[in-house]
Amino acid sequence: MKTLTTVYALRRAIAGNRTQGQRVCFVPTMGNLHEGHLTLVREAKRRGECVVVSIFVNPMQFGANEDLDSYPRTLAADKEKLFGEGTTYLFAPTVSEMYPNGTGPQSQLSVPEVTETLCGASRPGHFTGVSTVVSKLFNIVQPDIAFFGKKDFQQLQVIRKMVDDMCMPVEIVGVDTSRAEDGLALSSRNGFLSEQERKVAPRLHQILQEYRDAIANGFDNYKELEHHAQNDLKNAGFSPDYFTICDAETLHDVTEDTDEIVILAAAKLGTPRLIDNVTLTLAPHSDYRMLG
Template sequence: MKTHTTVYGLRHAIARNRAQGQRICFVPTMGNLHEGHLSLVKEAKLRGECVVVSIFVNPLQFGAGEDLDCYPRTLAADKEKLFAEGTCYLFAPTVDEMYPGGTGPQSQLSVPDITETLCGASRPGHFTGVATVVTKLFNIVQPDVAIFGKKDFQQLQVIRKMVDDMCMPVEVVGVDTHRAEDGLALSSRNGFLSDDERAIAPRLHQILQEYREAIANGFDNYAELERHAIRDLSAAGFEPDYFNICDAATLRAVTAKTEDIVILVAARLGSTRLIDNVTLILAPHGDCRMLG
C-alpha cells in the first residue's frame, strides 16, 4: 500500500493503474477505522483491481459546537488495517491540500430538497460540506465505483442524487450497516460513550426493529408511530433529534406510490449523537419485507 498526501501524487499513481485497464474503486472515510469501514474496503476489492481509500476529516461538514477538534484521528492504526486488507492507495491529505484557498468563501456544491430534512435540518450546512468534499475527492480519484455505508442513509441518498444531477461517471454502491453483537451500529463516535451509555446504546436499534415490525404487521399510522417512538427513546435515556418513517427514495412522507420504506433515527446519548436506520420493502399487495 502506498500513502499519498498530495493530489498530484495520487493522480499520477492511479493513472498507471488506469492505463493497465484496472477498475478504480474508492472508499472515502474520515479515519478512526473500524470493521464497518473495512467491510466497505472488502466490497471495493470485489468490484475492482485498484482500491483507493481516503482519510480526511472535512472541516466544511462540521458546524459550530460540533466535534471537529476532538474527532478521533488514528492514522497509524488506520494504515495497518488498510494494509492488511490489501488497499492499493491511501490518500491522506492535509486541510491545506484539499482547500488551498482556505475554508472560507469558495465554490460549494449543494443538493436541494433531500438535504432539507432529518440531519440536514438539525445540522445546517452539513450536507453542503459533504457534497463539496466528495465532489473534490471524486475529481481527484476519478473512480469507477464509490462505496458508502448505509448507516449514513441520508448521506448515501444525497451522494446518489448529486452523482445523477451532475452526470458524474461514478457507480455509487451502498453496503449494509456493520453492527456489534448487541446490534449497535459501528461508528467512530461510539468511542465517546461512557460504559453506562454503551450499555443503553443498543436500545436505539431495538426500538427501530420494534417499529419496523409494527409496520410489517400492518400498522400504517406513521405519525402516531413516530410520536410513540420519540417517547420510547426518551424513556430509554436518549435525547431524540428525530424518528422519521420515510419513503426511502425521497426521504419524504410515505405515499401510495412508495415502494421502499426507511425508518431513520438520530438521538443523543450523553454528549454523543447516534444515528441508525432500518428498511422495509413494500410488496405489491401491501405486505412488507424487512431488510437492514
C-alpha cells in the same frame, strides 16, 4: 500500499493503474477506522483491482458547536488496518491540500430536496460540506465505483442524487450497516460512550426494529408511531433529535407510490449523537419485506 498526500501524486499513481485496464474503486472516510469501514474496503477489493481509500477530516461538514477538534484521528492504526486489507493507495491530504484557498472562498455544491430535513435540519450546512468534499474527491480520484455505508442513509441518498444531477460517471454502491453483536451500528463516535451508555446504546436499533415490525403488521398511522417512538427513546435514556418514517428514495412522506420505507432515528446518548435506520420494501399485494 502507498500513502499519498498530494492530489498530483495520487492522480499520477492511479494513471498507471488505468493504463493496465484496472477498475478503480474508492472508499472515502474520515479515519478512525473500524470494522464497518473495512467492510467497505473489502467490497471495493471484490469489485475492482485498484482500491483507493481516503482519510480526511473535512472541516466544511462540521458546525460551529460540533466535534471537529475532538474527532478521533488515528492515522497510524488506520494505516495498519488498510495495509492488512490489501489497499492499493491511501490518500491522506492536509486541509491546505484540499482547500488551498481556505474553506471560506471554496466553491460549494448543494443538493436540494434530500438535505433540508432530518440531519440536514439539525446540522445546517453539513450536507453542503459533505457534497462539496465528495465531489472534490471524485474529481481527484475519478473512480469507477465508490462505496458508502447505509448507516448514514441520508448521506447516501445525497451522494446518489448529486452524482445523478451532475452526470458524474461514478457507480455508487451502498453497503449494509456493520453492527456489534448486540446490534449497535458501528461508528467512530461510539468510543465516546461511557460504559453505562454503551449498555443502553443498542436500544436505539431495537426500537427501530419494533416499529418496523408494527408497520409490517399493518399499523400505518406513521405520525402516531413516530410520537410513541420518541417517548420510547426518552424513556430509554436518549435525547431524540428525530424518529421519522418516510419514503426511502425521496426522504419525504410515504405515499401510495412508495416502494420502500425507511425508518430513521438520531438521538444523543450522553455526548455522542447516534444515528441508525431500518428499511421495509413494499412488495406486491401490500406484503412487507424487512431489511436493515
